[in-house]
Amino acid sequence: MLHNFTTMKKLLFVSILSFVLLAATDPYSIKRISDKDFRYEFYTTDKKVSVKHNKEYFWFKGGLIHKAEGGVAGQVLDGDFKKYYHSNQLAEQGTLKKGLKVGLWKTWFENGATKSTQEYSSGLKQGKFFSYNVEGKMLEKGYYKSGKKHGYWINFVKQDTTRYKNGVIFIKKPKLTKEEKAALKEQKQKDRELEKLEKEKQKEAKAKEKELKKNAKTDPKNKTEKEPFYKRIFKKKDKK
Structure with a gap:
């Protein structure tokens, strides 16, 4: 009986130890x-x-x-x-x-x-x-x-x-009356037209600038052709 009790205690101890180690x-x-x-x-x-x-x-x-x-x-x-x-x-x-x-x-x-x-x-x-x-x-x-x-x-x-x-x-937009909708639509149309005119002006300004640069290159007054080196030497001697 004592032997069985001791064996049971050992088994219980091993079970508890196994559980602790596993945990x-x-x-x-x-x-x-x-x-x-x-x-x-x-x-x-x-x-x-x-x-x-x-x-x-x-x-x-x-x-x-x-x-x-x-x-x-x-x-x-x-x-x-x-x-x-x-x-x-x-x-x-x-x-x-x-x-x-x-x-x-x-x-x-x-x-x-x-x-x-x-x-x-x-x-x-x-x-x-x-x-x-x-x-x-x-x-x-x-x-x-x-x-x-x-x-x-x-x-x-x-x-x-x-x-x-x-x-x-989220802020809900207020409801507009028919008159307000018409005025808003008209204002948007005006804004689009102004934007279009502004783009056209910018386009014209760029074209003019391009034309001026082109004319400046072809104008004879703006040409500075260099004389040959030996001619410049003789000119200096003549001045002396």
Whole structure:
């Protein structure tokens, strides 16, 4: 009986040791780290990543999580990601794929109230965004398209709505009356005619300049033909 118990203890010890060694060497096993504000649980992979310059990547090195746009320098985060307050309240949760955020990401205040929700696609914000205050009241909502604000964004604090088009504030052109449209059309026609006259003037000026240069070359008064060297020598002697 004692022999069997000892054997079981040895087997259990070997199993635990194997598990610990596997966890230490397996890049796909869960990793846990802490700093002064939070603790983190995540997975990594050693798979090669084709880095895109306009995307933000997350990786693990030297006991820390790093992030940078368009580059990696360690074990790339891959899989479920969780960040906790030291009170064990969940602070952030989401999924990464080869270092890039994908799917729905959520953040929480330490009291458990939702702070924000954001959808991602291949590392870029893509889809609905919502943010809240610590009391649970909505502060802002909007939509991202390929990482840029797009469509209507509502700020409930300022009670303001802004429309975006691919990250730029979109200002709708005012509607014109028939008279205003006719006047605008007439003005554009005048501008085209003035532009045409200006081009014709420039063309005429270039033609005149070309003609003057041509005449200057053929005018006998402008010719300075050199006399032979020996004639110039004799002229100097005659003067003496």
